[in-house]
Amino acid sequence: MMANRRHANSHLLVLRLLPWLLLIFAISSSWNFARVSSASETPRFASDGQVIELVESDFESAISSFDFILVDFYAPWCGHCKKLSPELDVAAPILAGLNEPIVIAKINADKYRKLTDKYDIDGFPTLKLFMHGVPIDYNGPRKADLLVRYLRKFVAPDVSIIESDSAIHQFIESAGKQFPIFIGFGLNESVVVEFARKYKKKAWFSVAKDFSEEVMITYDFDKVPALVALHSKYNEQSVFYGPFDGEFLEDFIKQNQLPLVVPINFETLKQLNDDKRKIVLTIVEDEMDQNSLALAKTLRAAANANHDLVFGYVGVKQWEEFVETFNVNKGSELPKIMVWDGTDEYQIVEGFESLNGDDNKGSQISRFLEGYREGRTITKRVSGPSFMGFINSLIGIRTVYLIVFVVAVLMLIQSFAKQGEEGSQPVPTVADVEDTDSSISESETYQPGDKED
Numbered sequence: 001m002m003a004n005r006r007h008a009n010s011h012l013l014v015l016r017l018l019p020w021l022l023l024i025f026a027i028s029s030s031w032n033f034a035r036v037s038s039a040s041e042t043p044r045f046a047s048d049g050q051v052i053e054l055v056e057s058d059f060e061s062a063i064s065s066f067d068f069i070l071v072d073f074y075a076p077w078c079g080h081c082k083k084l085s086p087e088l089d090v091a092a093p094i095l096a097g098l099n100e101p102i103v104i105a106k107i108n109a110d111k112y113r114k115l116t117d118k119y120d121i122d123g124f125p126t127l128k129l130f131m132h133g134v135p136i137d138y139n140g141p142r143k144a145d146l147l148v149r150y151l152r153k154f155v156a157p158d159v160s161i162i163e164s165d166s167a168i169h170q171f172i173e174s175a176g177k178q179f180p181i182f183i184g185f186g187l188n189e190s191v192v193v194e195f196a197r198k199y200k201k202k203a204w205f206s207v208a209k210d211f212s213e214e215v216m217i218t219y220d221f222d223k224v225p226a227l228v229a230l231h232s233k234y235n236e237q238s239v240f241y242g243p244f245d246g247e248f249l250e251d252f253i254k255q256n257q258l259p260l261v262v263p264i265n266f267e268t269l270k271q272l273n274d275d276k277r278k279i280v281l282t283i284v285e286d287e288m289d290q291n292s293l294a295l296a297k298t299l300r301a302a303a304n305a306n307h308d309l310v311f312g313y314v315g316v317k318q319w320e321e322f323v324e325t326f327n328v329n330k331g332s333e334l335p336k337i338m339v340w341d342g343t344d345e346y347q348i349v350e351g352f353e354s355l356n357g358d359d360n361k362g363s364q365i366s367r368f369l370e371g372y373r374e375g376r377t378i379t380k381r382v383s384g385p386s387f388m389g390f391i392n393s394l395i396g397i398r399t400v401y402l403i404v405f406v407v408a409v410l411m412l413i414q415s416f417a418k419q420g421e422e423g424s425q426p427v428p429t430v431a432d433v434e435d436t437d438s439s440i441s442e443s444e445t446y447q448p449g450d451k452e453d
Contacts, residue, residue: 045103049093051085052105056112068102068155069130070095070138075110078124083142090144091151100155102129129154136201139267140178149176153204158196159189160206165215168208175204177233180256183208185216186224191244195253202257229256236260236300260303261296263287264314264322272310272342279310279340280369282355283323285330287315295335298361306369309339325382337365339372347377 045052045065054062054071063069072088074081088104095102109116109124119128119135127138131154140150153175162168168183175181184192184207196205208215219228220239227240229252236259240252258275262268272279282299284292296313303311316323316330323329326346328336335355340346349371355364371377 047096047101047103049096051088051092054105054107063130063133066103067132070104071128072106073109073121073126074106075124081125084125087144091147094148102151150178159193162206162208163210165212179203181230183228185226195250231259234259255307261299262312264312277310279312281338281340282313283328283336284315285334286317302365337368344381345379347379350376
């Protein structure tokens with residue numbers, strides 16, 4: 001009996017010491033890693049137009065060696081990564097030849113899991129641009145020519161000075177379609193430089209010093225000073241005539257980060273997360289059919305008169321999982337229109353839940369907005385993930401590793417407890433824990449659609 005009591009007490013002692021043992025192990029590992037890192041020589045990297053293959057020990061040195069470095073976090077088994085690799089090889093020498101060079105590097109993030117955890121890598125491939133050591137997510141195109149055009153934005157001047165009509169057209173062409181473009185006509189660059197720096201990662205800014213009446217007609221402004229916002233991707237433009245005081249100017253710039261009517265998808269949801277306006281959301285059957293395209297034009301007119309709201313549309317065919325959270329499916333009466341707060345609630349207007357019948361759609365939308373502003377609404381809750389829930393809906397690698405670790409620790413604690421009570425339960429072996437890790441890893445399916453174009 002005394003032996004059993006001593007046996008139980010010994011296991012209780014182990015349970016009490018386990019957190020401290022884990023802490024000591026973590027500190028020891030960190031200290032040893034620091035010793036190895038400090039003992040090794042700082043590697044030197046060449047900016048010769050080649051993609052640099054990094055390992056964990058030289059990763060931080062590489063980041064600090066270049067002002068601008070694009071890092072591809074890849075996995076050797078990932079098909080999307082293999083498709084991306086030759087595009088990076090083509091882009092690397094072009095980016096290295098810029099006045100402000102951008103280096104491309106890659107690292108096996110499946111092997112170096114500490115970096116995977118540190119930089120929030122939730123799928124493969126993930127691209128991050130490090131600007132003076134500070135990482136930002138790269139969400140642009142993956143084809144070499146478009147990737148180069150996209151990245152040029154980050155090393156361009158805050159405000160480009162344009163001296164002629166041809167230079168204006170050349171600037172717009174070279175800027176591409178990924179970012180909105182702001183061109184000041186008859187404006188001093190000092191008026192926009194503050195916001196050009198603030199929104200440098202999101203838009204192009206320029207000031208035209210010399211231009212013709214033909215340019216005024218092309219970009220639809222009839223007096224100066226004027227600031228023209230262009231969304232080449234959506235064939236949209238708008239004009240701001242002032243006042244050019246900070247608050248009014250920034251409101252115009254913020255509101256024109258998005259097109260008047262936003263097609264809702266994974267990437268635009270992330271952009272909408274930075275916009276605090278409520279979203280007039282219209283759900284159609286197929287956003288590419290003729291009726292939906294005509295409706296988008298009508299919504300554009302409404303958006304032009306209601307800048308305090310964001311207007312968006314999405315097709316059941318394009319994103320069924322998303323629309324189902326608003327109690328919409330293929331059998332629902334469409335189009336449906338509502339005002340979404342971007343979180344867990346949305347509002348419908350009494351009598352205007354759907355845009356149906358032969359009535360003029362523009363008139364129906366106007367009456368819907370009138371009812372919304374008058375408060376004739378019914379509040380409902382989404383039945384699935386919230387705004388950020390959709391953005392973070394994929395279970396990432398870090399989450400899986402964390403689950404495996406927690407499960408392993410719980411198994412150990414449970415086993416010790418049972419042994420303390422019964423004295424006969426076997427302790428799980430390392431193989432048991434590895435089997436658990438393996439089964440979760442094999443069942444995990446990476447969904448890189450949010451990262452691929």
